[in-house]
Amino acid sequence: MIPLKAFRFLLPLLRRERSVILIGIFMILVGSLSQVAIPRLVGLAVEKLESGIGIDMVIHIAMAMVGIVLIRCITSFWARQTVIGSSRRIEKRLRDQMFRHIENLDGSFHAKLHTGDLMNRFNSDVEAVRLVFGPAIMYSVQTIFILIFSVTLMLRIDWQLTLWSLFPLGLITLLIRFVGPKVHSLSMRGQEMLSDISVHAQENFANAPVVKAFVVEDAEIERMHRLSHSYFQQNLRIARVRALSNSAFFLFGDLALVTLLLIGGLRILSGDLNLGEFATFNGCQLLLIWPMIALGWVMNLFHRGAASAERLQEILGATPAVDDSRAMDGLNVDRGEIRFDQVSFRYPDSTGAVLEQISFDLPAGKTLGIVGATASGKTTLLNLIPRLSPTVSGQIFVDGHPIEKYTLDELRSSIAMVPQEPFLFSATIAENIAFGVADASMDEIEKVARLVRIEDEICKFPDLYDQRVGERGVTLSGGQKQRIAIARAILQRPRILILDDVLSAVDSETETTILEGLRDWTQDLTALIVTHRLSAIIHADEIIVLDEGRIIERGDHSSLLKKRGRYYKLWRKQTVESELEGLQ
Amino acid sequence: MTSRKQQKTTSKSQRDDAEDFHVEEVIDRPFSRVLAGRLLRYLRPYTALVLLSVLLIVISTLLSLAGPLLIKEAIDGPLSLLGGTEEGMSGLSTFVTKVGSWVGLDPNGDSADLDHQISWLWLIIGIYGSILLAQLLIHYSEIMVLERTGQNATRDLRIQVFAHLQKQSASFFHRNPVGRLVTRVTSDVEALNELFASGFVSLAGDLLAITGIVAMLFWTNAELASMTLLVAPVVVVATLVFRRFARRHYREMRRRLAHLNAYTQESISGMEVIQVCRSEDEQAQRYSMINGKLRNAHLNSVFWYALFFPTIELLSVVALVIIVVGGGARIEAGTATFGEFFLFWTYLTRLFSPLRDLAEKYNLLLSAMASSERIFGILDTDTSLPEPLKVAAEARALAAPGAGICFEKVSFSYDGETPVLEDISFSVGSGETVAIVGATGAGKSTIINLLLRFHDPTRGSIKIGDDDIRNIPVRQHRNRFGLVLQDVAVLSRTLEENIRFDRDISREQITWALEQVRGSSIVTRQKRGLDEPMMERGRTLSSGERQLVSFARALAGDPQILVLDEATSHVDTETEALIQEAIDRLVKGRTSVIVAHRLSTVRKADRIFVLHHGRLREEGRHDQLVALDGIYARLVKLQFGTS
Numbered sequence A: 001m002i003p004l005k006a007f008r009f010l011l012p013l014l015r016r017e018r019s020v021i022l023i024g025i026f027m028i029l030v031g032s033l034s035q036v037a038i039p040r041l042v043g044l045a046v047e048k049l050e051s052g053i054g055i056d057m058v059i060h061i062a063m064a065m066v067g068i069v070l071i072r073c074i075t076s077f078w079a080r081q082t083v084i085g086s087s088r089r090i091e092k093r094l095r096d097q098m099f100r101h102i103e104n105l106d107g108s109f110h111a112k113l114h115t116g117d118l119m120n121r122f123n124s125d126v127e128a129v130r131l132v133f134g135p136a137i138m139y140s141v142q143t144i145f146i147l148i149f150s151v152t153l154m155l156r157i158d159w160q161l162t163l164w165s166l167f168p169l170g171l172i173t174l175l176i177r178f179v180g181p182k183v184h185s186l187s188m189r190g191q192e193m194l195s196d197i198s199v200h201a202q203e204n205f206a207n208a209p210v211v212k213a214f215v216v217e218d219a220e221i222e223r224m225h226r227l228s229h230s231y232f233q234q235n236l237r238i239a240r241v242r243a244l245s246n247s248a249f250f251l252f253g254d255l256a257l258v259t260l261l262l263i264g265g266l267r268i269l270s271g272d273l274n275l276g277e278f279a280t281f282n283g284c285q286l287l288l289i290w291p292m293i294a295l296g297w298v299m300n301l302f303h304r305g306a307a308s309a310e311r312l313q314e315i316l317g318a319t320p321a322v323d324d325s326r327a328m329d330g331l332n333v334d335r336g337e338i339r340f341d342q343v344s345f346r347y348p349d350s351t352g353a354v355l356e357q358i359s360f361d362l363p364a365g366k367t368l369g370i371v372g373a374t375a376s377g378k379t380t381l382l383n384l385i386p387r388l389s390p391t392v393s394g395q396i397f398v399d400g401h402p403i404e405k406y407t408l409d410e411l412r413s414s415i416a417m418v419p420q421e422p423f424l425f426s427a428t429i430a431e432n433i434a435f436g437v438a439d440a441s442m443d444e445i446e447k448v449a450r451l452v453r454i455e456d457e458i459c460k461f462p463d464l465y466d467q468r469v470g471e472r473g474v475t476l477s478g479g480q481k482q483r484i485a486i487a488r489a490i491l492q493r494p495r496i497l498i499l500d501d502v503l504s505a506v507d508s509e510t511e512t513t514i515l516e517g518l519r520d521w522t523q524d525l526t527a528l529i530v531t532h533r534l535s536a537i538i539h540a541d542e543i544i545v546l547d548e549g550r551i552i553e554r555g556d557h558s559s560l561l562k563k564r565g566r567y568y569k570l571w572r573k574q575t576v577e578s579e580l581e582g583l584q
Numbered sequence B: 001m002t003s004r005k006q007q008k009t010t011s012k013s014q015r016d017d018a019e020d021f022h023v024e025e026v027i028d029r030p031f032s033r034v035l036a037g038r039l040l041r042y043l044r045p046y047t048a049l050v051l052l053s054v055l056l057i058v059i060s061t062l063l064s065l066a067g068p069l070l071i072k073e074a075i076d077g078p079l080s081l082l083g084g085t086e087e088g089m090s091g092l093s094t095f096v097t098k099v100g101s102w103v104g105l106d107p108n109g110d111s112a113d114l115d116h117q118i119s120w121l122w123l124i125i126g127i128y129g130s131i132l133l134a135q136l137l138i139h140y141s142e143i144m145v146l147e148r149t150g151q152n153a154t155r156d157l158r159i160q161v162f163a164h165l166q167k168q169s170a171s172f173f174h175r176n177p178v179g180r181l182v183t184r185v186t187s188d189v190e191a192l193n194e195l196f197a198s199g200f201v202s203l204a205g206d207l208l209a210i211t212g213i214v215a216m217l218f219w220t221n222a223e224l225a226s227m228t229l230l231v232a233p234v235v236v237v238a239t240l241v242f243r244r245f246a247r248r249h250y251r252e253m254r255r256r257l258a259h260l261n262a263y264t265q266e267s268i269s270g271m272e273v274i275q276v277c278r279s280e281d282e283q284a285q286r287y288s289m290i291n292g293k294l295r296n297a298h299l300n301s302v303f304w305y306a307l308f309f310p311t312i313e314l315l316s317v318v319a320l321v322i323i324v325v326g327g328g329a330r331i332e333a334g335t336a337t338f339g340e341f342f343l344f345w346t347y348l349t350r351l352f353s354p355l356r357d358l359a360e361k362y363n364l365l366l367s368a369m370a371s372s373e374r375i376f377g378i379l380d381t382d383t384s385l386p387e388p389l390k391v392a393a394e395a396r397a398l399a400a401p402g403a404g405i406c407f408e409k410v411s412f413s414y415d416g417e418t419p420v421l422e423d424i425s426f427s428v429g430s431g432e433t434v435a436i437v438g439a440t441g442a443g444k445s446t447i448i449n450l451l452l453r454f455h456d457p458t459r460g461s462i463k464i465g466d467d468d469i470r471n472i473p474v475r476q477h478r479n480r481f482g483l484v485l486q487d488v489a490v491l492s493r494t495l496e497e498n499i500r501f502d503r504d505i506s507r508e509q510i511t512w513a514l515e516q517v518r519g520s521s522i523v524t525r526q527k528r529g530l531d532e533p534m535m536e537r538g539r540t541l542s543s544g545e546r547q548l549v550s551f552a553r554a555l556a557g558d559p560q561i562l563v564l565d566e567a568t569s570h571v572d573t574e575t576e577a578l579i580q581e582a583i584d585r586l587v588k589g590r591t592s593v594i595v596a597h598r599l600s601t602v603r604k605a606d607r608i609f610v611l612h613h614g615r616l617r618e619e620g621r622h623d624q625l626v627a628l629d630g631i632y633a634r635l636v637k638l639q640f641g642t643s
Helices: A004-016 A017-052 A055-105 A107-112 A115-157 A158-204 A208-213 A217-269 A276-315 A376-383 A406-413 A430-431 A442-451 A455-459 A478-491 A506-523 A555-561 A564-582 B002-014 B032-041 B042-075 B091-102 B114-166 B170-175 B180-218 B222-228 B231-269 B271-277 B281-331 B338-379 B393-399 B444-451 B474-479 B494-500 B508-515 B522-527 B543-556 B573-587 B599-604 B624-629 B632-639
Strands: A336-347 A353-361 A366-370 A393-398 A415-418 A496-500 A526-530 A542-547 A550-557 B406-414 B422-429 B433-437 B459-466 B480-482 B560-564 B592-595 B607-612 B615-620
Touching: A004 A055, A004 A276, A004 B002, A017 A115, A017 A276, A055 A115, A055 A276, A055 A564, A055 B170, A055 B231, A055 B271, A055 B543, A107 B480, A115 A276, A115 B231, A115 B406, A158 A208, A158 A276, A158 B114, A158 B180, A158 B522, A208 A217, A208 B170, A208 B480, A217 A276, A217 A336, A217 B042, A217 B114, A276 B338, A276 B624, A336 A376, A353 A393, A353 A506, A353 A542, A353 A550, A353 B459, A353 B494, A366 A376, A366 B042, A376 A496, A376 A526, A393 A555, A406 B222, A415 B271, A415 B543, A430 A442, A430 A478, A442 A455, A442 A478, A442 A506, A478 A496, A526 A542, A526 B091, A542 A564, A550 A555, A550 B170, A555 A564, A555 B632, A564 B433, A564 B480, B032 B271, B032 B338, B042 B180, B042 B338, B042 B632, B091 B444, B091 B522, B114 B338, B114 B494, B180 B222, B180 B338, B222 B281, B222 B338, B231 B281, B231 B338, B271 B281, B406 B444, B422 B444, B422 B459, B433 B444, B444 B560, B480 B543, B494 B508, B494 B543, B508 B573, B573 B592, B573 B599, B592 B607, B607 B624, B607 B632, B615 B624, B615 B632
Parallel strands: A366 A526, A366 A542, A415 A496, A496 A526, B433 B592, B433 B607, B480 B560, B560 B592
Antiparallel strands: A336 A353, A336 A393, A542 A550, B406 B422, B406 B459, B607 B615
């Protein structure tokens, strides 16, 4: 009934908490036993009173009750601390494990799964699984124990009455089991509607000028009205199911009491039951209502958790397409010569090729410029070199060996790459520059900062190099971020330097000075430079022009200009633009 | 100002990592009568529903009080083997007797007769059963009425906030981050929903239930009641204390979770950097550390929960012990009955949940205060442009359809200090096409902003025909324009709706407009034609296609004046030709103002304005300006080079 199989891959995580969970279960056992003892003692007290034995005896019973409830409190405290606590620790390790795992997955995985989707798995799916390991285990074990103990107690008094009292409570479980998923799916739909509202608001606010220019404010309000109203109706739908089930809970809870009163009453009248036993039954029923509700709820948790566990397994089960399986030990990148031989690439599940039959030869220490429109495959080409994604066909050689022959560590440590969107972590500037270089000294950091012409700006920050840059470097300008990203790459002392349109946010003058400054330093490096600004690559040894994944022109700057093709057109356009800039 | 800012950043870097992330501002606010009063006003249109729900709550509370009484009745009546306790007949047993004689039973007959006892028991069960059914219905309607009231009020509030925001000036949207405004319309309003739906009214319900139960207990046995109820204030205090701690940890958890999420998101986006730098291990260690802080926050909160639930249980058993001892002594002394004992027991179990709810609702109220404060903050800011006083202008403005545009000595500054435009004067004749050229930051877009009255000029005036645009109602003024911006706003609606853009435009007009701008191929490329839903930001369209969609949008409204902020994005030559052709068709017969980046567009304009540092430097036709041999001429030389 419960799809336990889905959780099997999580067993190793559970195993580490085994002893804690066992203690927790023991606590639940003792707790349930003492919980059931309370109605028994009340029953006993009533029996004594009924038979007129006297108040002294009752006081003893009352003291026993206090003692037992103290045990119950202590065990219940520890049950929660252990079981729920361990579920939080499992949650933490599961997240850690997932994080480590995705770190090893290649670009094709990340391209397939959107960030938002992945984030959902880190959040709601992990939470759903945690609910299974925490509350679901706790309440199901508790329900089982309480059922066993109280039913044993009740059976010893009267088995028919036991069945009659359990019947309405069983209905509660069934009801929850039935209503829970319904409410869940209705609420999911409700959430979608709320996100429609939020998308509408977001798009409206973000495009305020257009909305105003077209004078469609009223229509936009009308649309919000419609969206809000359907959300309103959906919420009423949810409310209806909730209202029905809530009232039914009340009904069934009281129905149990009525049944007890009737059947128990008839038994008292026929002399088969005394009032004390009746009290015991009454107490047991009060005790059982919550566990029976929990039982239905827990079953829903298991089902939801199983679905989430499957989604998590999709991630944890994904094998990286890039690994060291073909690597030869001890093979090092010495010179940094790069050769592409008929390299093609396409994303999984997509038919269109991103790169097709790309071949070029880049001798060590030379520079290759890559030009092309957006989505012509430039970034993809660059990503193939550090094996961020595997090639689909063809072969890439570094120093004459296929790149798969190098360990990822060796290959990647010989490469420094600055991506198009400079990526800063929410850490200090120094930490961001030294990212990936554990033993960088402050001198070195300052030196590279000087090289990329950002030192003066850093000196204006109150905390200098210890300035925190905020989430994704929000406190910095685009140009500052780009220069820090370049500084980071330089600090790594690579053999191969890959720059993906890295200075788009600084003006061309600054770009030129930065590139000039870097020239001495990058002289011996093999460099691949993608850029929109052709002035950055006029000195490149070779330039290739990409269009829809193919090389359409190649040559050095002057030979490309002579061809009067795409490169020439781009060049003309940009000289005008830079002239416009220069006019200021 | 600067020093304060610096100070702030200094202290920031000394705090821990989580501070880098923005977490929801305030989640609690002390109760304010002013805010609560304002919130209650949203319930006013639904007074009938509110009254109905109060009525239902009163009835259902009364009915829920009946159960334990009937149990007592049964135990002291038919089930009492002592027999004959008729002397002090309560109101309820009189009622039971009446119902009995009505259905043909006489509970007052020979009480020793077993059959008689049984039928008496059945009678009580029958009454109990009917009450349960009635309760089922009332409880259901109560929830529905409450929910309907709350949802109605929430929806009204949401629409009010959104509508209010629609009236705000363009600069308001510049100042306020979109995300924060969205939060006001979504989560803040949602937070009030709970208050509307369950807060106000069921707070009354809980109080009523508590009062009812307390009254019943005292009425049944005052002495025993006063002993038992000693526990009640302890429950309330315990819950309040617990809530306070739980809330503090909840806040801490949210902060940690936000940090972890931001870190995860950051790492996923920067995965390539992490991989190329081979810092997977370091990154995972930091992740694990942040994750560990979240876990600790969770564990702290688990501790309080683990403490709270047993405490409440302890208190309930203490109350039970009081009943057992106190009740037992009185039963022995003959001043209480077993029925009363059961009555106390059953009522007690029903007293605990409203007591706990009460504390819960109090917290709900506090977070609703925080949300409502933010929402009212928005509603109380009004940055809408002043409407003209003389409405007489309306008729006149409409009467002049082909009017030209005239800028008279217009100066403008966004912040009141740095001038963006200085002393700009020009006029555009009806049907004329002008191009504005100039470097980034020369003030080209500002001219558009002023023309559409997103801002009013600091000095000088803008006229259309003879009317100062400040004297024309804003909507009427803007209705004349068709606007195409550089960043194309493709919304997540269907292609057709994106072009219609909520205006009253037929499908034929849309198809026509698309044909005019040579964009029909976009439709044929979509699987579902015009009905194809567009992705966020029009991801499925190419940049050229997005541009054509926005052209079609502007054209479909058949505007008198066309305003284009031409795109500079890297479009290939083929698309560029397509767009140029579309522009040619757009401007035909319309007054057009084009902020131009491509010289091909500029050349075809009737007149060209060259802006430089906020001033109008050159003006004239292409060949005139070339002959002038100024700024413009230099651009042209570069563009066409030796050819």
